[in-house]
Amino acid sequence: MVATTPTTTVPKKLETLEQYKEFLDKFDTFLLDCDGVLWHGSTLIDGIKDTLDYLRSQGKNLVFVTNNSTKSRSSYVKKFNSLGIDASEKDIFSSAFATAVYLRNILNFPADKKVYVVGESGITDELKAVGIETTGASADNGKHLEHTDLGTFEQDDQIGAVVCGFDINVSYYKYAKAYKYLTKEDVHFILTNNDATFPTPNGFLPGTGSLVQPLINALDRQPLVMGKPNQPMLDCFFSNYHTDPARTCMVGDRLDTDIDFGLQGGITTLMVQTGVSSEAQAMDPNQPIKPTYIIKSFGEFIKTRQ
Amino acid sequence: MVATTPTTTVPKKLETLEQYKEFLDKFDTFLLDCDGVLWHGSTLIDGIKDTLDYLRSQGKNLVFVTNNSTKSRSSYVKKFNSLGIDASEKDIFSSAFATAVYLRNILNFPADKKVYVVGESGITDELKAVGIETTGASADNGKHLEHTDLGTFEQDDQIGAVVCGFDINVSYYKYAKAYKYLTKEDVHFILTNNDATFPTPNGFLPGTGSLVQPLINALDRQPLVMGKPNQPMLDCFFSNYHTDPARTCMVGDRLDTDIDFGLQGGITTLMVQTGVSSEAQAMDPNQPIKPTYIIKSFGEFIKTRQ
Numbered sequence: 001m002v003a004t005t006p007t008t009t010v011p012k013k014l015e016t017l018e019q020y021k022e023f024l025d026k027f028d029t030f031l032l033d034c035d036g037v038l039w040h041g042s043t044l045i046d047g048i049k050d051t052l053d054y055l056r057s058q059g060k061n062l063v064f065v066t067n068n069s070t071k072s073r074s075s076y077v078k079k080f081n082s083l084g085i086d087a088s089e090k091d092i093f094s095s096a097f098a099t100a101v102y103l104r105n106i107l108n109f110p111a112d113k114k115v116y117v118v119g120e121s122g123i124t125d126e127l128k129a130v131g132i133e134t135t136g137a138s139a140d141n142g143k144h145l146e147h148t149d150l151g152t153f154e155q156d157d158q159i160g161a162v163v164c165g166f167d168i169n170v171s172y173y174k175y176a177k178a179y180k181y182l183t184k185e186d187v188h189f190i191l192t193n194n195d196a197t198f199p200t201p202n203g204f205l206p207g208t209g210s211l212v213q214p215l216i217n218a219l220d221r222q223p224l225v226m227g228k229p230n231q232p233m234l235d236c237f238f239s240n241y242h243t244d245p246a247r248t249c250m251v252g253d254r255l256d257t258d259i260d261f262g263l264q265g266g267i268t269t270l271m272v273q274t275g276v277s278s279e280a281q282a283m284d285p286n287q288p289i290k291p292t293y294i295i296k297s298f299g300e301f302i303k304t305r306q
Numbered sequence: 307m308v309a310t311t312p313t314t315t316v317p318k319k320l321e322t323l324e325q326y327k328e329f330l331d332k333f334d335t336f337l338l339d340c341d342g343v344l345w346h347g348s349t350l351i352d353g354i355k356d357t358l359d360y361l362r363s364q365g366k367n368l369v370f371v372t373n374n375s376t377k378s379r380s381s382y383v384k385k386f387n388s389l390g391i392d393a394s395e396k397d398i399f400s401s402a403f404a405t406a407v408y409l410r411n412i413l414n415f416p417a418d419k420k421v422y423v424v425g426e427s428g429i430t431d432e433l434k435a436v437g438i439e440t441t442g443a444s445a446d447n448g449k450h451l452e453h454t455d456l457g458t459f460e461q462d463d464q465i466g467a468v469v470c471g472f473d474i475n476v477s478y479y480k481y482a483k484a485y486k487y488l489t490k491e492d493v494h495f496i497l498t499n500n501d502a503t504f505p506t507p508n509g510f511l512p513g514t515g516s517l518v519q520p521l522i523n524a525l526d527r528q529p530l531v532m533g534k535p536n537q538p539m540l541d542c543f544f545s546n547y548h549t550d551p552a553r554t555c556m557v558g559d560r561l562d563t564d565i566d567f568g569l570q571g572g573i574t575t576l577m578v579q580t581g582v583s584s585e586a587q588a589m590d591p592n593q594p595i596k597p598t599y600i601i602k603s604f605g606e607f608i609k610t611r612q
Contacts, residue, residue: 151508210519214516
């Protein structure tokens with residue numbers, strides 16, 4: 001949807017105050033990945049709070065982007081506030097909210113249809129907020145099939161889409177229902193994000209992109225994937241926020257998700273070195289995914305306040 | 307393990323009494339697929355009971371082969387008896403029993419190690435019968451993780467293998483545990499069968515090969531697949547029954563599972579036309595999987611009783 005060609009040249013390093021100011025002048029809106037950019041787990045990265053406050057005082061629009069679909073934007077606001085960062089719902093763009101925007105603005109989801117959700121309250125709350133009725137999710141937690149029930153469980157004829165996100169209460173009951181709905185070709189199949197695993201305090205565990213695999217394998221059908229690095233999330237962003245793509249910059253710590261997300265959408269990207277990817281990786285001539293700019297930390301921009 | 311080259315020539319049609327007798331004289335052991343060969347659902351195919359009785363009276367060894375891992379052999383005996391077919395445990399070769407044989411005879415699974423099972427009692431009963439201790443399966447039914455538990459759930463250091471089969475009580479708790487065990491490279495990863503879906507009275511539903519996908523996707527690791535058409539099941543068969551491969555014939559109704567299973571293992575195959583695949587498919591010059599012989603029904607052999 002954006003005409004600019006992704007950069008394949010060497011990333012520009014931002015190192016001096018003058019370079020910081022010149023960079024900031026180019027953009028009105030920053031899309032900010034959270035973990036590795038703003039915080040590590042529950043610890044804010046140095047200088048972040050002051051930087052965010054200062055950029056806002058300069059009229060910059062800051063939008064926090066997350067693939068996590070388990071929380072609604074209002075729940076995220078609480079997480080931001082608990083870390084001392086001001087945020088309201090309009091500042092948060094999650095894969096669950098993007099899914100709601102997609103169904104409402106892009107698919108024009110019919111008013112007489114419902115969505116079956118394999119996922120958590122982040123999805124059902126956001127769909128409800130745009131006026132879309134849901135079934136499944138927590139309403140199906142604890143429901144169980146016996147082998148003798150397999151041919152007889154009830155189905156809802158009004159289902160027009162199945163949305164899958166992370167669901168810690170996933171079950172054969174939910175898989176079987178979702179599968180049956182999705183055997184109808186006109187039922188949309190949407191995945192909030194495709195992350196194979198996600199980090200926990202005790203290492204990685206299977207993520208949304210893994211939990212959906214039984215459906216993909218049984219149906220031999222691929223879902224539309226919403227979250228980073230896939231483009232529907234960016235399409236939904238511009239459909240909802242109407243910012244100028246040429247003055248919008250994606251900021252992230254991972255080349256394969258955040259930076260690829262911005263590059264594929266043809267917007268400028270800034271890689272910070274406070275998370276997963278390193279300067280050496282970004283500068284590697286064999287690295288196909290290169291950010292437009294790199295900087296040590298997003299917190300560096302506080303230095304432009306004088 | 308068997309030297310014969312799979313046939314690629316035109317299948318021989320068995321149509322006359324003389325052809326039936328000549329065929330039967332070549333074999334001592336018949337491996338029989340069940341659904342589509344012996345019965346449809348819970349209805350026996352014409353002539354089957356009398357044929358099985360007669361072939362046994364002639365000294366033939368009949369072994370029933372199934373990919374279904376949810377029932378133990380003793381439970382299968384009850385199903386056979388309820389349909390009027392004589393059977394004892396030694397006559398039944400299921401993917402769950404094959405898995406037990408594999409762990410015991412082929413892997414020499416250590417006595418101080420246990421198996422974590424995502425599956426049902428068919429697996430745990432068969433492993434117990436060969437002296438292998440299990441955890442998981444029904445013992446983990448109903449167990450649940452909260453988001454706050456994800457880094458802290460208990461693990462068992464004695465796990466030496468994870469066996470996955472169909473589990474109608476599959477859960478995030480089971481996936482997370484199995485994933486953690488399988489991140490250790492020396493923990494074996496075994497799948498009873500790879501069927502993407504299975505038939506129910508109300509159409510297909512996701513099967514074992516689909517339910518295991520979250521682990522495969524999150525681990526980027528492939529399991530050893532036991533069941534038809536994969537060869538470990540046939541290796542385990544010969545490891546357990548010690549029949550002469552040259553005088554053993556695989557009988558089935560599906561080219562892509564039963565016949566491929568026999569062909570890959572280098573044994574003779576007989577396709578019956580009472581199930582999924584047709585004579586036209588078997589005779590198609592573009593069909594890469596061709597049985598050695600085809601016959602209308604396994605029940606035809608009753609005509610050799612005079």
